[in-house]
Amino acid sequence: MAEFPSLNDRAKKLFxxxxxxxxxxxxxxxxxxxxxILDFGxxxxxxxxxxxxxxxxxxxxxxxxxxQSPGPLIELPQVFVSTDHPLQSCxxxxxxxxKIATDDFFAMGSGPMRATAARESLYEEFSVNEGxxxxxxxxxxGSLPTQSAxxxxxxxxxHVNNLSIAVAPTASQAGNVQVVARSVxxxxxxxxxxxFPVSTVISGTGVAPLPPVAQNDLAGIGRTNDAILYGxxxxxxxxxxxxxxxxxxADTPSCSSTSHGRxxxxxxxxxxxxxxxxxxxxxxPAMVVFHSLQTGNTxxxxxxxxxxxxxxxxxxSH
Numbered sequence: 001m002a003e004f005p006s007l008n009d010r011a012k013k014l015f016x017x018x019x020x021x022x023x024x025x026x027x028x029x030x031x032x033x034x035x036x037i038l039d040f041g042x043x044x045x046x047x048x049x050x051x052x053x054x055x056x057x058x059x060x061x062x063x064x065x066x067x068q069s070p071g072p073l074i075e076l077p078q079v080f081v082s083t084d085h086p087l088q089s090c091x092x093x094x095x096x097x098x099k100i101a102t103d104d105f106f107a108m109g110s111g112p113m114r115a116t117a118a119r120e121s122l123y124e125e126f127s128v129n130e131g132x133x134x135x136x137x138x139x140x141x142g143s144l145p146t147q148s149a150x151x152x153x154x155x156x157x158x159h160v161n162n163l164s165i166a167v168a169p170t171a172s173q174a175g176n177v178q179v180v181a182r183s184v185x186x187x188x189x190x191x192x193x194x195x196f197p198v199s200t201v202i203s204g205t206g207v208a209p210l211p212p213v214a215q216n217d218l219a220g221i222g223r224t225n226d227a228i229l230y231g232x233x234x235x236x237x238x239x240x241x242x243x244x245x246x247x248x249x250a251d252t253p254s255c256s257s258t259s260h261g262r263x264x265x266x267x268x269x270x271x272x273x274x275x276x277x278x279x280x281x282x283x284x285p286a287m288v289v290f291h292s293l294q295t296g297n298t299x300x301x302x303x304x305x306x307x308x309x310x311x312x313x314x315x316x317s318h
Contacts, residue, residue: 006129007060007093007112011136014057015164018050025050027174035150035163041172042144051177054166055081058138058178060112062089065181068207073306074231076209076313079180086204086236090185091192092128096140105149106141107167113137116157122192126199135160140179142169142217170220176213179224183208183232183285187252190284194248200240202293206285208232211313218273222265226312229254229264230305232285239293246299252288253302257281261305263312 018038019029028044030037040046040054048067055065063083071078083089097120098109114120115128116135135157139145144167145153154163168175183206192198209231214220238245254260259267259279271277287302309315 006131006134007062007088007115008130008134008136010061011057011093011112012134012164014053014061015136015166018053018057018166025053030144032145032147032150034154035145035165037144038164038166039144040166040168040174042142042167042169046168046172046174048173048177051168051174051181054138054168054174055178055181057136057166058094058111058181059083059089060093062093063184065177067210071207071209073304074209074309075315076211078207079177079183079210081181081184081206082204083184084203086184086188086201087126087198090188090204091122091198092126094182094185095189096182097122100139100149100152102146102148102152105143105146107139107145107149108141109137109139109153111136111138111166113153113157113163116160119156132158132160134162134164136164137166138178139165139167140170140175141167142171170217170224171214173213176210176220176224180208180210180227183228183234184236186228186232186283187234187236187285187288190252191248193280194251196244196248197240200238200244201236202239203237204234206232206234208285209309211309212315218268219265222263222268223312225264226309228285229260229282230286230312231309233287233289233304234285235289235291237291237293242292242295242297242299245290245292249288249290249299249301251281252284254282254284254286255302256284261308263308265312
């Protein structure tokens with residue numbers, strides 16, 4: 001794969017736009033030693049527009065994230081994601097593959113700062129072209145990062161001129177949107193786990209229901225994951241042979257997991273709040289549709305579970 005222009009430089013433009021539009025997005029800008037922080041929902045109000053902006057920043061500006069009208073299965077707005085660069089925007093940038101933990105802070109880290117650190121095996125497989133002028137990360141956390149957390153990140157990414165961090169709790173409007181905007185990302189990650197040639201995925205779209213904002217981050221983690229596992233539909237346009245799709249198709253959606261059919265919150269509690277103790281096969285969209293650019297054939301796998309979603313989201317009938 002040819003080297004791609006800096007993901008961090010692209011994300012930095014969106015970061016600066018958010019700084020310039022703090023009043024409109026209802027975000028707050030602050031600084032720590034060697035870092036600047038944008039609060040999208042910890043102490044700041046944030047909102048839907050902030051969440052859409054945050055999600056696109058996490059994708060390094062290589063994807064569009066929009067809100068759509070409720071779908072036919074559940075009466076909630078839909079988070080729609082589209083990208084013509086799914087490998088770069090989703091796997092190399094958006095994927096939440098970095099657990100950041102110190103004595104006084106915990107977060108799941110994502111965004112193009114992962115490509116600067118390049119400590120995951122993924123970056124040995126796919127080339128990146130990240131300089132040292134920009135380094136942008138997104139943290140899913142219930143508090144603003146401490147200096148020790150910033151120092152930990154800087155130690156991982158090496159010398160950078162400017163560390164820019166955006167933060168939102170799961171139980172906030174912006175955090176809610178940015179997590180549910182990961183439908184295509186989960187499909188790409190699952191395909192990579194299945195050894196599918198992800199570089200043949202040319203374009204992708206994903207749609208998932210936006211749950212009500214939960215009262216706390218734990219409940220928010222449950223609702224946002226359920227939105228993807230049981231309510232998302234991802235369409236992928238792939239440049240490969242039909243047999244390659246058929247070989248992995250049934251293993252791609254979340255129903256390939258033996259844990260499928262139970263709320264994520266219940267499973268997460270059983271695993272003592274450890275993502276890595278859960279069945280990896282579960283982390284994928286409810287439904288994945290492949291469109292072959294070589295043959296024109298379409299293959300659909302998976303199923304939606306709107307009743308489970310209504311229960312998870314606390315949608316009471318009257």
